[in-house]
Amino acid sequence: MSGTIRGQMSMWSGQRDESLCLSFFCWCLIQLDLSKYVHLNPVKAGIVAFPEDYPWSGYRAYLQKEESPLIEKHQILSYFPNPYFNSYESFIKSPVIDLSNMEAELCGDGLF
Numbered sequence: 001m002s003g004t005i006r007g008q009m010s011m012w013s014g015q016r017d018e019s020l021c022l023s024f025f026c027w028c029l030i031q032l033d034l035s036k037y038v039h040l041n042p043v044k045a046g047i048v049a050f051p052e053d054y055p056w057s058g059y060r061a062y063l064q065k066e067e068s069p070l071i072e073k074h075q076i077l078s079y080f081p082n083p084y085f086n087s088y089e090s091f092i093k094s095p096v097i098d099l100s101n102m103e104a105e106l107c108g109d110g111l112f
Contacts, residue, residue, distance in 0.1 A: 028079055032091070035076050039092055051092060062088050 039062075042054035051059040058071040064085045080087035 036092055
């Protein structure tokens with residue numbers, strides 16, 4: 001469970017508080033949205049066809065196709081199930097974030 005959002009939340013919170021849970025959930029969404037924006041920006045600008053083709057992108061490091069000591073990818077990848085890099089790639093290529101399982105994973109049933 002340590003690789004899940006709920007596991008991460010419980011590491012820094014001894015109790016499940018609804019406001020804390022909602023704040024953490026929102027922070028996760030912001031991080032994911034920013035990550036997606038950064039990796040897809042060169043594609044949307046028409047510079048490259050695929051995010052991994054942009055030479056100054058860290059996207060290849062997220063997919064474990066190259067290593068970079070400058071890129072801290074573990075926080076973002078920890079929000080995804082194993083294999084992290086495949087799940088992250090699916091997320092980047094998907095047009096919409098599916099939140100149906102994230103709320104239950106984060107806070108359990110009944111808090112929202």
